[in-house]
Amino acid sequence: MRVLFATIPEKSHLYCMTPLVWAVRAAGHEVRVASTSQFTQAIAGMGMPAVAVGSNDEITAGMSANRDSQGWESLDWNELDPAKLTYESELERSQLFAFGCAMYNEPMVGGLVDFARAWEPDLVVWDPLTYAGPIAAGVVGAAHVRALCFTDVWVLKRQLFRKLYEQAPADTRRDPLGDYLTGRTADFGGAFSEESITGQLTLDPLPDCLGVATDAVRAPIRFVPHNGTGALPDWVNVRPDRPRVLVSLGASNHERYGGDYVSKTELLSTVAELDVEVVAALLPGQADELGTLPSNVRVVRSVPLNAVLPHCSAVINHGGFGSWATALVYGVPQLVVTTRLAEQLLRAQRVEAQGAGLALETDQTSPEQVRDGIARLVEEPSFRENAARLREEAVSRPAPSRVVPLLERHAQERRAAPWRMPSA
Known part of the structure; x- marks a missing residue:
């Protein structure tokens, strides 16, 4: 089968994905790894074909100009106790998250869709912040899988926010991430669902005692360290x-x-x-x-x-x-x-x-x-x-090589009709 891996241009995210990419390739499948043009050298350095899908040279400038942002409350996702969360605070957090996701994904989504149409992958495996991944999968009818590289607070927070949203007065309800993904999905002929956030399947590398429970369908995978290359003294x-x-x-x-x-x-x-x-x-x-x-x-x-x-x-x-x-x-x-x-x-x-x-x-x-x-x-x-x-x-979690058969079955079972733009 053909497997397209998609990631935002962050080395830590790519490195977490690398052992699974190797495992899929070693099993005999065709593999491509897509990100922005600034990131193709990092992808090539892990020994895989790199596909440039857009250009984004604004991320580093934005982060370095806001060094104090690591202390912003709206970028703090560590509190998961529902009793300590309010709709107003979670709405602000969701607004900034949606902005950040757009900053990462907008330069990629068009190019990723174009490449998916040309290459026709059977499966798209995407980094948890690469929401362009499920869009590209939908356009060609491919199955898609989310590969975690952190505790899954993004989905848990999403679930907690949706509960607060339903309880909020109707005239105050806003869903920034949902609205953004609804619009971008519709642009390519699709209908937004929560699978655009959770993935059809989530690969989770964390032991249960260190992870978080969510409604996402998930399967365990072993974290295999890949920390880059270098000569060893x-x-x-x-x-x-x-x-x-x-x-x-x-x-x-x-x-x-x-x-x-x-x-x-x-x-x-x-x-x-x-x-x-x-x-x-x-x-x-x-x-x-x-x-x-x-x-x-x-x-x-x-x-x-x-x-x-x-x-x-x-x-x-x-x-x-x-x-x-x-x-x-x-x-x-x-x-x-x-x-x-x-x-x-x-x-x-x-x-x-x-x-x-x-x-x-x-x-x-x-x-x-x-x-x-x-x-x-x-x-x-x-x-x-x-x-x-x-x-x-x-x-004790399954090594990436043992997860490949699961991906093969998933690609077959979740194949769907490609999205189609409505007739004019």
Whole structure:
């Protein structure tokens, strides 16, 4: 069969999808991976044919111009208690979300539809924010599947918002995301349904204790780390003489928002006060910003996290899904120092609740608190034991290769008539 993967131009989203792309190709199916023209090099770097569907050079400029947006309440998706939510606050959140989705998807949707018409995929697998995916699938009658790369707060929040919407006075009811997708679906001859948001099927990589329950039809899949490429130094395969602490700040804050949200030199120096070996796995640009560091800090540039983590006793990360989930599947206790953007704090708190790590908010945390947190993770055996338990839950989910037969059946069973524009 022909399988079209579609993703917004974000490396963390692409990397989460990469092992499934490889698995589908290894099973003998034809594969294409589509995103904007600025992202084709990243796709080609994972060894797959890249399809450019539109151009979008405004995303990075918008994010870097609004560095403080990671603290905006409307971008905070961590609160899921219905008793604490109001229609007004969720409407504001939905409005900004719909705007962001349009910013990502508008440059892609026309090109993705054109390519789908030309290539005629049997299945479209889409990143959870790539709403152009189900539109392209509908235009050609293909089945479609949503592949998660975070806790599914987007669908749960949607369900909670719809309940608040039904309870609100009729003259105040607005559904920004639904309205946007209804309009864009109609533009191509389709009728909007909630499957445009949930997918016909959702592939969920999270253990049940870390995920959220929604009405979406879902199937489990194992998260297989893909953290990019890079030459591995010899020392990564040698067990260290003292606890090794990995520090990873991800790529998105540095590349998209114009800088990290912590003082790297101060954080590394303070953690190095412990009797540990500190490994700072950074982008070249991040490493270039460092000052003088203690002798027990090793700075490495562009080394995949999955290569370093096996011999680590703890990891400090910024809450990005790739770093967080890679630590999860290697059973390494993690100290997450994050903003409230999206559901990053929620994931950190879920790991903390399971006794496998600690959660801190960036703007309320000192380097000394980070140091003391790492001391706990290294010295208290319960953190390692609980992280090992979560690892077993995570890796017990079906590997991407075992999910391919499910996708094959889904593509056959959910094939539909292509959308048709109404006659004039």
